[in-house]
Amino acid sequence: MRRPLISVLVLGLVLWTLPGCRRKKEEATAAGGKTPLVFKYQPLGDPVAFRELLADFERKNPDVVLTTEALPNSSDVAHQFFLTSLEGGADDFDVLVVDVVWVPEFARAGWIADISGAFPPEVLRRDFLSGPVEAVVVRDEKDQKDKTYAVPWYVDVGVLFYRTDLVPRAPRTYAELEQFARDARAKQPLLQGYVWQGRQYEGLNCNVFEAIWGHGGRVLDDKGRLELDTEPARAGLAYLRGLIASGISPPGVTSAAEEEARRVFQAGQAVFMRNWPYAWEEAQKPDSPIRGKVGITPLPTVSGEPGWGTLGGWQLAVNAHVSPKRKEAAERLIAHLTSPEANVMMALSYGRNPPRPSVYKDPRLVERVPFIASLLGMVENARPRPVTPYYNLLSDVLQSEFSAAIAGIRPPEQALKQAQRQVDHLTGQFE
Amino acid sequence: MNGTVKATGSMGRERRQAYMLVAPAVLVLLGVALYPILAAVWLSLHRLILVFGEQRWLGLENYGFMLGDARFWNALKNTAYFTLVAVTVELLLAVPLALLLNTAFPGRGLLRASVLVPWAIPTVVSAKLWAWLFNPDYGLINRLLPGQDINWLGVPGYALHAAILVDVWKTTPFMALLILAGLQGISEDIYKAARVDGASRWRSFLSITLPLLKPAILLALLFRTLDAFRVFDAIFVLTEGGPANTTETLSIYAYKTLMRAGNFGYGSMLSVMTFLCVVGLSLVYIRLLGKEGRG
Numbered sequence: 001m002r003r004p005l006i007s008v009l010v011l012g013l014v015l016w017t018l019p020g021c022r023r024k025k026e027e028a029t030a031a032g033g034k035t036p037l038v039f040k041y042q043p044l045g046d047p048v049a050f051r052e053l054l055a056d057f058e059r060k061n062p063d064v065v066l067t068t069e070a071l072p073n074s075s076d077v078a079h080q081f082f083l084t085s086l087e088g089g090a091d092d093f094d095v096l097v098v099d100v101v102w103v104p105e106f107a108r109a110g111w112i113a114d115i116s117g118a119f120p121p122e123v124l125r126r127d128f129l130s131g132p133v134e135a136v137v138v139r140d141e142k143d144q145k146d147k148t149y150a151v152p153w154y155v156d157v158g159v160l161f162y163r164t165d166l167v168p169r170a171p172r173t174y175a176e177l178e179q180f181a182r183d184a185r186a187k188q189p190l191l192q193g194y195v196w197q198g199r200q201y202e203g204l205n206c207n208v209f210e211a212i213w214g215h216g217g218r219v220l221d222d223k224g225r226l227e228l229d230t231e232p233a234r235a236g237l238a239y240l241r242g243l244i245a246s247g248i249s250p251p252g253v254t255s256a257a258e259e260e261a262r263r264v265f266q267a268g269q270a271v272f273m274r275n276w277p278y279a280w281e282e283a284q285k286p287d288s289p290i291r292g293k294v295g296i297t298p299l300p301t302v303s304g305e306p307g308w309g310t311l312g313g314w315q316l317a318v319n320a321h322v323s324p325k326r327k328e329a330a331e332r333l334i335a336h337l338t339s340p341e342a343n344v345m346m347a348l349s350y351g352r353n354p355p356r357p358s359v360y361k362d363p364r365l366v367e368r369v370p371f372i373a374s375l376l377g378m379v380e381n382a383r384p385r386p387v388t389p390y391y392n393l394l395s396d397v398l399q400s401e402f403s404a405a406i407a408g409i410r411p412p413e414q415a416l417k418q419a420q421r422q423v424d425h426l427t428g429q430f431e
Numbered sequence: 432m433n434g435t436v437k438a439t440g441s442m443g444r445e446r447r448q449a450y451m452l453v454a455p456a457v458l459v460l461l462g463v464a465l466y467p468i469l470a471a472v473w474l475s476l477h478r479l480i481l482v483f484g485e486q487r488w489l490g491l492e493n494y495g496f497m498l499g500d501a502r503f504w505n506a507l508k509n510t511a512y513f514t515l516v517a518v519t520v521e522l523l524l525a526v527p528l529a530l531l532l533n534t535a536f537p538g539r540g541l542l543r544a545s546v547l548v549p550w551a552i553p554t555v556v557s558a559k560l561w562a563w564l565f566n567p568d569y570g571l572i573n574r575l576l577p578g579q580d581i582n583w584l585g586v587p588g589y590a591l592h593a594a595i596l597v598d599v600w601k602t603t604p605f606m607a608l609l610i611l612a613g614l615q616g617i618s619e620d621i622y623k624a625a626r627v628d629g630a631s632r633w634r635s636f637l638s639i640t641l642p643l644l645k646p647a648i649l650l651a652l653l654f655r656t657l658d659a660f661r662v663f664d665a666i667f668v669l670t671e672g673g674p675a676n677t678t679e680t681l682s683i684y685a686y687k688t689l690m691r692a693g694n695f696g697y698g699s700m701l702s703v704m705t706f707l708c709v710v711g712l713s714l715v716y717i718r719l720l721g722k723e724g725r726g
Contacts (some may be wrong), residue, residue: 020538029599030711105482105693108483109481109483109484109693112670198585199670199671199674200673221545226610251566251567251582251586252566252582252585254585255567255584255585255590263568263569267569389483392482392691396687396688400672400675404674404675407678409587410675
């Protein structure tokens, strides 16, 4: 009678020892007492240049054994990975990449470490663009201090692409944009006017925030409360809906993300496009039908001053669960990867926009990637999306209400009222 | 067992041994099926938002909030509509398809295999493919259809039906295959007898094929309904639930709440509700199947 019991026990033991059921502690056991360091990031393209940058770090830090681990490219999937692993207390990676909207969330949840010691907020404010710094420096309400939780690695910003052969000059106001689009279409009726991202997803939020800012609005009030039921917000959302209703934008924008919009523009079928700077490189390829006919400019506004594009991009942070020794090594890696020299390399080899304004004036950058150098004004004006730990909770509500307004299901006023009510419900719960 | 044999000592030992033998399987099942369900139920009774790192007992408060949550009812409505329409259309297409595959003609083996191709393609891949076909600017579907271009995935009303079309395209072959298996279980002799009695083909389809096929059809419906009710991947790739949540199903709502927002309490509640709906549906089917078995 004892044998079945034993087999059950054996089975249990087998299950328990299966990899994945337990997490091995591997604290500083790398060869020769060296500190192991694991860097979790999204591959950038041709790895040669980046490997050289990492090898350079290892040469300068012989006490560290560096390993890199790839993350999925989709921001959503990467977020899900960090959500489950960091909440589970994973300590098998030290340095991680963090999307610009995650920093307050991860900091509040206690998943990423305070690195103010190595990167004081005032130094970041001096050396880096203001938008990304606003996103990575989190105010600790308890001791009334600003703390750094991540260091900007590269930045992105929403910009306006236009066809230099179809319009007289870059539009500065919304009225100009509409007029230019209409004039161009009067000559070529098959052209589309203005393509942007209206599918229900995070990119829609970026487009809507830009329209609200362009109408003189702010999304966060002084107390950090998300404020949507305002005149500029109504005007901004109504403007986007109006673009579709008046035919300036094709109805297809309500299902378009970045690539859908880019393909239309790339094929030479649209006058204007809102997108991220990555679309530039494709447009300038030798076989591109719009090569040499594309200009890039800040988004238009009501008043005509240069518009504020949504800030995107990635930061580097330290896993809060790792030992002080590994944290110290992790900070050295972050310093290495975010140095002005590394910024230049990332721009030259991978087309990533530097987070330090000074780097845009580097002669190598100006000479070899003048396009990136020309973005300085736009990245200086880039605004982060509402910096709040519950951005991901709110983003979902905003996406569906914005989408309802864009698709014409609800008038903008009503969509904003509903969004405000749900946001207040979500945030009210927390306070 | 015919009940005349009394359970002797050796019978009792055999039974105990049988229990022992199935015990590991039962343990594994408990571990991988029951435990996660109970854990989800337990979480659904809490307020647990990962960002805020606190877990507080709420009792049934999440369920109370759900009753007034328009987004939940919208997702339930979308899910039910999707399931009902998709499964009905699939059944209507699968039965003739199965009958066709059951007749003898040259190249039948090849056709049987090729019919399964849509089903064999991973859903994410085929959904991406369809997203291209549906694209309003360079998609093939608008090119082929006469009249004005339709923005399939961006207009409420069209988007959910586009998703249904993808599901029908993908899973009709699977259903046809299940029904084909049922068809092959029907003895040729019955048809011969019917022909001797002078029954028409239509008559023998109605009076022989359909009644004898009923268990197979019910089984196919059971599989497909449960599957369709949990639909996630196809719709997520096509629209992510947009525009304005008009294609958001329960699974997508639960995923977004759990994994994007990190709201584990409410998200678990949504998963539990999906689970309960699916359990309800399967009970109905199992009862119907049971009746079939006895009848």
